[in-house]
Amino acid sequence: MFAVFETALFTFLRESLLPSRCLICAGGREVENGVCGVCRAGMHPVPEPVCGVCGSPVGTPGTCLQCRLSPPAFDRCVSACLFEGPVREVIHRFKYGRQTVYKKFLARLIYALVSEKGLTADILVPVPLHWSRLAARGYNQSSLIAQELSRYMKTDVRYGIISKAGKTPNQVGLSKRDRGSNLRRVFRASAVAGKTVMVVDDVVTTGGTAREISRTLKDAGAAKVIFVSAGRAVS
Ligand SMILES: [Zn+2]
Ligand SMILES: [Zn+2]
Structure with a gap:
């Protein structure tokens, strides 16, 4: 009797902690940490x-030409996986399909990355979403990831440190340079003096937001800024 109970309890615990179906495609083959073998094969770390x-995966170690010519305000910017295949699908569902269940998956990707690289911080800060978009979506995807990451890293999340001074105009159709100036002066920051700040986002695309937020944090006195994301779009 006890053995039966024990087996049932074990199965319940295993299935609730580690689902037997893939979180991404619902397939059941070779599921490890909630992801099946097929989806795992489609997830690619940013190539070293x-x-x-x-x-950026520039192919040579050291500092890339762009960072040497125009040093960004952040000290590091690291991303777990290329923004393609299953990772792109998950981020899309998470952001636009209200499937907030993926916050854990995305936070685990980032946690594995920061652990591997030995990155720590005094505080975690999510990339803010303008209030009108927050109202439309109902949640800030970066805040949800930061909350989960906070539990794994045992580091506090601080909200309201970076605020947007205005709504970012639509970036579509603008050149990289115009996107930079488009974002200028839309953020302001407080309460970061002397701190190492880890800024959390779902995906880094042009890097314009990362540069602008980091500049804002450094201007407000942050000692170090590390920008982390689950996905990295590589052009
Ligand atoms: Zn799958
Ligand atoms: Zn670089």
Whole structure:
């Protein structure tokens, strides 16, 4: 009798902690940490060597030409996986399909990355979402990831440290340079003096947001800024 109970309890615990179906495709083959073998094969870490500053897969170790010519305000920017395949699908569902269940999956990707690279911080800060978008979506995806990451890293999340001074105009159709100036002066920050700040986002695309937020944090006195994301779009 006890053995039956014990087996049932074990099965319940195992299935609730580690689902037997893939979180992404619902397939059941070779599921490890909630992801099946097929989906795992489609997830690619950002290929090394990456630039030691911006984290772009530039193919040579050290600091890339762009970071040397125009040093960004962040000290590091690192991303777990290329923004493609299952990772892109998960981020899309998470952001636009209200499937907030993926916050754990994305936070675990980032946690594995920061652990491997030995990155720590005094505080975690999510990339803010303008209130009108927050109202439309109902949640800030970066805040949800930061909350989960906070539990794994045992580091506090601080909200309201970075605020947007205005709504970012639509970035579509603008050149990289115009996107930079488009974002300028839309953020402000407080209460970060002397701190190592880890800024959390779902995906880094042009890097314009990372540069602008980091500049804002450094202007407000942050000692070090590390920008982390689950996905990295590589052009
Ligand atoms: Zn799958
Ligand atoms: Zn670089």
